[in-house]
Amino acid sequence: MLNLDGHSDLGQDESWTSLYEEATDFLRDAQVGPADRTRLAAVRAEIAATGTYEHTCDELWAGAVWAWRNADRCIGRLHWQSLRVLDRRDCVTAEQVAEACVDHIRLSTNGGNLRPAITVLPPQGPDGKGIRIWNTQLIRYAGVRVADGTIVGDPMNVAITDLCRKLGWRPKGGRFDVLPLVIQMPGEKPKLFELPRDSVLEVDIEHPDLRWFAELGLRWHALPAISDMSLEMGGLTYPAAPFSGWYMTTEIAARNFGDEQRYNLLPEIATRMGLNTSSTRTLWKDRALIELCAAVAHSFRECGVRIVDHHQAGRQFVRHVAREKEAGRGTPTDWSWIVPPVSSSTTAVFHRYYDPPESARGPRLVHRTGSPADHLTGPDHVNGAVAVCPVAH
Secondary structure, three states, X not given: OOOOOOOHHHOOOHHHHHHHHHHHHHHHHOOOXXXXXXXXXXXXXXXXXXXXXXXXXXHHHHHHHHHXXXXXXXXXXXXXXXXEEEEOOOOOOHHHHHHHHHHHHHHHHHHHOOOOEXXXXXXXXXXXXXXXXXXXXXXXXOEEEOOOOOEEEOHHHXXXXXXXXXXXXXXXXXXXXXXXXXXXXXXXXXXXXXXOHHHOOEEEOOOOOOHHHHHHOOEEEOOOEEOOEEEEEOOEEEOOOOEEOOEEHHHHHHHHHOOOOOOOOHHHHHHHHOOOOOOHHHOHHHHHHHHHHHHHXXXXXXXXXXEEOHHHHHHHHHHHHHHHHHOOOOOEOOHHHHOOOOOHHHOOOOOOOOEOHHHOOOOEEEEEEOXXXXXXXXXXXXXXXXXOOOOOO
């Protein structure tokens, strides 16, 4: 008979005791049904026999949406109840993981009417080993360093591009070459998987008024699907859990296109606009950035691809905070990430205080640290402690 009050049946392994206590806290708070003695006893027996336990489908959904509510850097949490949870804990090969990732892209892209989704792959075993997806997002553009030291493509992705090339991939040489997935199963070497072309929806960037904008040859993928994070819930860690939502305009325009360490397009756009770039006092960067934001928003909407501007996203987040308060819950928030990088003080989220990130309790989406270069000597995965944003990233 199991002893639900003591821990003698769990043996001398303190990690088993800790796991059971975390599981108990989660099951009692997840509100997917009564955490009765029968369920707790079953979990305890499973831990005693195997060193771990398995979440039910209802528990998996409850933990995933709870983790999204706890994502302190995410401005899109108003939509947490619409999350699609894709249970792929049955995957045992890299090929099956790659297939699950492509399925995720297709379902979440939804022809441009993007819908939030998370694909939950197998958890770590009691030995701490688990699946690793080396890409930071399922869809990323290559960054290729050429002989003269310049980078063709996205400079942020030089390391993962180098790893892909080392594993045999050959870039086409453009600024927007979609990277293959790099998937590593426990105890195995990383494998490459090209994404089917028809699975990746891209948007050509044009401007509603500046006709020359199309000559820049810009485009961006419709779906932001973060893949370098773990889902932690009830004492278990799911080290591969791709999570996607939709973009906020400023994430593409201000950060991906505008940042100096990324595509750094503001000087070229300002020059095309005829602006005086001799001094920042002319505010040429600000004026160029606004038109870049306008181009991204216009292009996505013309193509029927879901996107949200920073003003709309801010209003939605304030509604989310109010709803959570009505439900008796806090809203852990990293102010520096919630406030957008363009026209910050004009948005609804600027002049406010929020619950601090450390107030979060329960399941979390945790950013994994470690670089692609670690694959030769590092562990299968390394966990950090940063809750990431699946909606605008």
